[in-house]
Amino acid sequence: MKKKLKIGLVGFGVVGQGLYDVLQKSPALDAEIVKICVKNKRQRALPESMFCYSGEELVKDENINLVVELISDADAAFHIVAAALRNGKDVVSANKKMIAENLAELIKLQEEYGVSLLYEASACGSIPVIRNLEEYYDNDLLLSVTGILNGSSNYILSKIFEENKGYAESLKEAQELGFAEADPSFDVDGFDSLFKLVILTAHSFGTVVNPEEVLHYGISNISDFDIRFAREKGYKIKLVGQVEKLEENKISLFVLPRLVKKDKYIYNVEDEFNGVVIKGLAYDKQFMFGKGAGGYPTGSAVLSDITAIGHDYKYEYKKKNFYKEFLYVQSGEIEIYLRYRKDEDLAHFNFISISEEYTGPEYNYKIGLISIKELLAIKDHLREMDIFIAVTRKTLNY
Ligand SMILES: NC(=O)c1ccc[n+]([C@@H]2O[C@H](COP(=O)([O-])OP(=O)(O)OC[C@H]3O[C@@H](n4cnc5c(N)ncnc54)[C@H](OP(=O)(O)O)[C@@H]3O)[C@@H](O)[C@H]2O)c1
Structure with missing residues (x-):
């Protein structure tokens, strides 16, 4: 079952902008970026009305059902991602430091709140290695x-x-x-x-x-x-x-x-x-x-996770949950x-x-x-x- 995705994007740097462009080239996907959260107020390629400056505000926005976290600060990212999961929102992230340092907690939050966190772009950019290992x-x-x-x-x-x-x-x-x-x-x-x-x-x-x-x-x-x-x-x-x-x-x-x-x-x-x-x-x-880095290759892996969320995909952590x-x-x-x-x-x-x-x-x-x-x-x-x-x-x- 495909659901309509209303995206709150956090971070509009190399990967965030890469994702934005890649998303425009994928009209088949029923997804729309509703709001973009960044750190500093300045002239951007998109209208000012698209931007906000508080991750907390964004994760509470009821118009948003998917948070895509693409920021450079791992601690701030964990704060935003954990809050989004607790608010019942699915999350896509590319932040390897944040994920590796908090994986146990992030797995727990997904189970507790029945939401999905996908992070294909966090390891090896455009190579779909995580989902292949999992599936x-x-x-x-x-x-x-x-x-x-x-x-x-x-x-x-x-x-x-x-x-x-x-x-x-x-x-x-x-x-x-x-x-x-x-x-x-x-x-x-x-x-x-x-x-x-x-x-x-x-x-x-x-x-x-x-x-x-x-x-x-x-x-x-x-x-x-x-x-x-x-x-x-x-x-x-x-x-x-x-x-x-x-x-x-x-x-x-x-x-x-x-x-x-x-x-x-x-x-x-x-x-x-x-x-x-x-x-x-x-x-x-x-x-x-x-390609393991760069805005478009990494953006394409994020896009693939967004599509997977549209199909209600979750990592089952199969090796952890079903094997010795x-x-x-x-x-x-x-x-x-x-x-x-x-x-x-x-x-x-x-x-x-x-x-x-x-x-x-x-x-x-x-x-x-x-x-x-x-x-x-x-x-x-x-x-x-x-x-x-x-x-x-x-x-x-x-
Ligand atoms: N670059 C790559 O090739 C690549 C590949 C794979 C994974 N990644 C991962 O993707 C993530 C983003 O990387 P990037 O290269 O796109 O970084 P970047 O170009 O430095 O952009 C970071 C963005 O995050 C925003 N930001 C930083 N702290 C914030 C906060 N506390 N609240 C809200 N927004 C905040 C910045 O806002 P301002 O615009 O206001 O400064 C900027 O828009 C990182 O986790 C990185 O490890 C990157």
């Missing part, structure tokens, strides 16, 4: 979900590896093109990928993981030495998030730069594109690829490349075994096995050290 991969054959989840850092790495550009120049370009968030650390230090991975994990294995408990490290410390090392060995460096099923209903997840060989699907994922490899028992590997619970564990080992300069930095890393090492005038490196738990214990200090870490060959022991 198609709704059995227990899934083994892992691995992907390039952040368009901006991938854009930067592409410029470095494909066009020999420097890190700072590539970051500036990504920001100018609107791929990178205002605070680049969100993208390049792996936070954005982490939030997306937490969301994908809930729909892959049903486990709601606290992002603060997950190992994540980005590309902001990459140096020419690391790039040369990767090139000489035939690798590209990619920022990769992965959740993997282990034995006895356990899962492991982390976001780390990875040395990727040509034979991997994600090797050829360039620029602002995202790519997700879904691995299962019976079907081996499947690959989803598409998967426990997130921080144990296991991975093989990493560690580039460092000072012995005092190296002292933080307690390698279990070392397979390759190099000492040079500029930098040194070691490749070896290390425990995930030990890396997790120092995760908040990794960015302060003059080091770079990338996963080489992953080996987990349980």
